[in-house]
Amino acid sequence: MYDAATPKRRARSHEDLLEGFARWRLAWALARGDIMHRYRGSVLGPLWMTVSTAVMLMALGFLYAKLFRLPVVEYLPWLAASLIVWNMLAQITAEACTTLTSVEGILRQMPLPYSVQALRAVLRGALMAAHNLPLILLVFLVFGITPGWGTLAAVPGLALLAVDAFWASLLLGMVCARFRDIPPIVASVMQLAFFVTPVMWKPELVRGWAAWLPLNPFFAVMETIRGPLVGTGASATVWASALLYSLLLWAVAQAFFTRFRGRVAFWV
């Protein structure tokens, strides 16, 4: 029953989320299909992601170690963790923009909870991470670093990233369907963020400013994963900031989804 006078938006968005998660099998099948499509007919397939990241690491690792006057054995493993975690975050954000517009054909042809598409984006990100994260371990072993149990502390950070990816995909997916100028804006913001976030450079290089870094949401979310990986751990400040920004993202995304869910079919 639908009554435009009392649209019951809250109940409907709640139902969408519940049904979306109930169809996790579909989201998983679609995510796998996405990866398959991307590497159709290629010999290495998704391993190309790993290879291209490895090549980039080699090139940048040696060059920037020289620029920063750091020993390669110290800098390159750090960069491996840093760059791979950043790539994960950046790719999720970039793909979030097309969460809904890329499946226009489906959205207008069959009734389906929109949250399935966000879940699909998260699972696709997880699949890509599964191809890239082991590279960090490989680099560590090559440089004679044996990761300890402390590395496992990266898991809560990864979980937080997954939650953020879900809400970001839903929010950006909707906003980008409505305003087609948003994807290029997001792209340039991410490019800027790459340079102002300590991805290539170590946080301690900015000396006095280091205390302010947690104000950068990308740094906070990234550091909850990278910190434990490189053995410096994630401070309470970093976690507080990451959680606060995630909470903000959730609140905005949830509010937007609740209010405009019914309009998506007209936007795409």
Place this chain on the structure above:
Amino acid sequence: MGMTHIEAEGLAIEFPLYHHNARSLKKRLLAGHGRLKAEDSRVVVAALRGLSFRIERGERVALIGPNGAGKSTLLRTLAGIYEPVAGRLILEGEVGSLIDALAGMDPLLTGRENIVLRGLYRGMTEMAASRLATEIVDFAGLGEFIDLPVRGYSSGMGVRLGFALATAMAPDILLMDEWFLAGDADFMARAEERLTRLVTGSEILVIATHDMTIVRKWCTRVIRLEGGAIVADGPVAKILPDGG
């Protein structure tokens, strides 16, 4: 849950035309200064204008009217794809829609994998979807092609698989776009029996069509739409009186 029925009261759907004229962020931002306000006036197509009707259990309704009358929009609204901007809509019963059989098909997957994928779209588990596959494979009659990627199919084979997939359900309310009845003659002979079973098995049929022979053959009631409004509604014999 009451008896299967559809009830619409003052149902309205409006399509905002957003992207044809770059109704973008720029206009939104500039509009604030007043100069571009006139340009920013919303372009809205009223696709359905205050439709009211009630379809009871057992009725087979044909939606007819010229192109752009709102037939497909009404089907999609009944399917739950579009939310009305005004009015009320009640659907009692499980809805199955045959709007676009090829939507959601993955060309890289084999026919069999696509059947399972469609099952997942409908909220089944892989197990249930695989069981569904055996029956569909039989009907589609694609032979060994069923285990080849769909992108290698001829268009006729694609339609056969799509049809077999789409019709593998038993909803209370069946929403159908007319292409389902417009296959090649050879295939339609085989499809006929299956379609009859689906149509007679459902309690309500709503079909959008241009073809009056289909209306006479399958339907008990006609709703004629024009410009998004109902201009005639009644038994087939009354709305289409001339036997031709």
